[in-house]
Amino acid sequence: MQITFTVNGEERELEVTPYTRLLDLLREDLGLTGVKEGCGKGECGACTVIMNGELTASCLVPAPQADQAEILTVEGLGTRDDLHPIQESFVEAGAVQCGYCIPGMILAGKRLLDENPEPTEKEVRYGLSGNICRCTGYAKIIDAVMLAADKLAVEGSDSSD
Amino acid sequence: MIRKSPMKQENRQMISGADFEQYFQPQSLEKALEIKAEYEDQIEVAAGTTDLLVANYEKLHQIKNWLDLDKLSELRQIEVKDNNLYIGAMATHLQLMKSDLIKEKFPVLAAAAEDVGSPQIRSRGTIGGNICTSSPAGDLLAPLLSYQASFKLQSAEAERIVEAEEFFTGPKRNLMEADELLTEIIIPLTENKREGAWVKVGRRKALVISTLTLSVVLEFEAEQIVKAGVAMGSVAPTPIRLGEVEEMMLGNTLAELDYKKLGQEVKARINPIDDLRGTKEYREDVAADVMVRALNEIERKRG
Numbered sequence: 001m002q003i004t005f006t007v008n009g010e011e012r013e014l015e016v017t018p019y020t021r022l023l024d025l026l027r028e029d030l031g032l033t034g035v036k037e038g039c040g041k042g043e044c045g046a047c048t049v050i051m052n053g054e055l056t057a058s059c060l061v062p063a064p065q066a067d068q069a070e071i072l073t074v075e076g077l078g079t080r081d082d083l084h085p086i087q088e089s090f091v092e093a094g095a096v097q098c099g100y101c102i103p104g105m106i107l108a109g110k111r112l113l114d115e116n117p118e119p120t121e122k123e124v125r126y127g128l129s130g131n132i133c134r135c136t137g138y139a140k141i142i143d144a145v146m147l148a149a150d151k152l153a154v155e156g157s158d159s160s161d
Numbered sequence: 162m163i164r165k166s167p168m169k170q171e172n173r174q175m176i177s178g179a180d181f182e183q184y185f186q187p188q189s190l191e192k193a194l195e196i197k198a199e200y201e202d203q204i205e206v207a208a209g210t211t212d213l214l215v216a217n218y219e220k221l222h223q224i225k226n227w228l229d230l231d232k233l234s235e236l237r238q239i240e241v242k243d244n245n246l247y248i249g250a251m252a253t254h255l256q257l258m259k260s261d262l263i264k265e266k267f268p269v270l271a272a273a274a275e276d277v278g279s280p281q282i283r284s285r286g287t288i289g290g291n292i293c294t295s296s297p298a299g300d301l302l303a304p305l306l307s308y309q310a311s312f313k314l315q316s317a318e319a320e321r322i323v324e325a326e327e328f329f330t331g332p333k334r335n336l337m338e339a340d341e342l343l344t345e346i347i348i349p350l351t352e353n354k355r356e357g358a359w360v361k362v363g364r365r366k367a368l369v370i371s372t373l374t375l376s377v378v379l380e381f382e383a384e385q386i387v388k389a390g391v392a393m394g395s396v397a398p399t400p401i402r403l404g405e406v407e408e409m410m411l412g413n414t415l416a417e418l419d420y421k422k423l424g425q426e427v428k429a430r431i432n433p434i435d436d437l438r439g440t441k442e443y444r445e446d447v448a449a450d451v452m453v454r455a456l457n458e459i460e461r462k463r464g
Contacts, residue, residue, distance in 0.1 A: 054284035129367035130279025
């Protein structure tokens with residue numbers, strides 16, 4: 001069957017089967033390998049995307065349910081030369097170790113800051129609670145999101161995307 | 162501004178879904194019920210798919226027929242009519258925890274929804290899915306029992322209302338017929354002052370299957386308890402309501418209750434198993450403790 005959806009601002013029309021997961025569609029068909037597969041069962045958050053404004057485990061979405069959806073992956077956030085303030089903050093805070101969980105962490109951080117631009121540390125922990133880092137670098141990841149909140153507050157509303 | 166993503170290939174698909182016909186995504190409930198009547202238990206019903214895709218991990222291709230309810234926005238409503246709250250079966254946990262109506266009138270249900278899985282799970286998982294999966298550990302189930310909810314089951318031919326208490330018949334089993342869909346959850350409102358508490362015990366805060374859950378809802382006329390709903394999850398083959406413990410509280414004020422004794426009464430009425438989330442003995446002791454904690458919390462809230 002055919003679905004139409006928007007990925008990182010670009011409309012795509014694709015043939016999918018029900019046994020294709022959104023995760024596979026993004027990685028295999030569209031080459032968006034920032035979306036990682038960790039557990040494949042919704043427990044680790046490595047495959048997190050923002051779908052219709054909400055954090056979503058792309059490994060638990062059958063492709064046909066992505067029809068008409070708006071999807072944001074980490075590739076849509078910034079480029080190597082022009083990082084999003086959240087990405088910058090992860091670099092500056094030294095929050096990245098092996099890196100596997102980071103795309104999911106960054107998107108969870110963005111979703112949190114979109115709704116709550118001045119979170120407490122506790123709120124950051126809750127916002128990131130669906131994402132696991134097996135390097136266990138949580139302290140610096142939380143620092144990075146707090147730093148990003150400061151940066152975004154300084155830059156104002158024009159760069160929130 | 163959203164940047165254009167560097168998608169490497171225009172399209173590198175090797176498989177085509179063009180000829181896959183057994184995926185139904187009906188636009189109306191009527192059509193969905195027709196399909197269910199035709200395929201009965203030979204079709205997998207897809208709601209938020211947070212259970213379905215886990216249960217079928219690495220064997221999704223083996224599902225022959227799909228009935229996807231995603232397009233039925235009529236099943237996502239939350240509204241009050243005639244002194245009842247109606248929740249559409251496709252309402253997500255995120256919807257429940259954010260709904261002002263539920264936060265105000267049914268805070269124990271809102272609190273339970275907030276404890277389900279993780280943000281990634283709550284944005285997709287539905288109340289109907291939680292009910293139909295019928296896990297003894299389903300987080301919304303104890304609150305639904307203690308608020309005395311009932312469920313509307315519809316088939317192409319008929320509809321019936323079943324009380325939550327009667328719905329669950331065993332681990333992952335319930336009394337739904339093969340041609341039925343759960344469409345609505347109905348919870349009665351009350352004029353009385355109601356206070357409640359929610360306790361979820363697990364090994365960590367997020368993404369955990371409950372070791373045990375407890376939901377206590379008390380209804381007061383002045384200081385007197387006139388109605389009680391005490392229900393637990395993960396302590397028996399189904400989520401259970403503890404009617405005898407409720408009876409013991411009726412007619413009393415909070416001050417007249419012996420919390421510790423009620424904790425022991427709860428412990429005596431559950432039938433947990435040993436599993437990797439906790440032993441039978443642990444669950445029994447914790448059940449007694451959390452009952453005391455819940456009553457203390459209600460006392461504090463009424464303060």
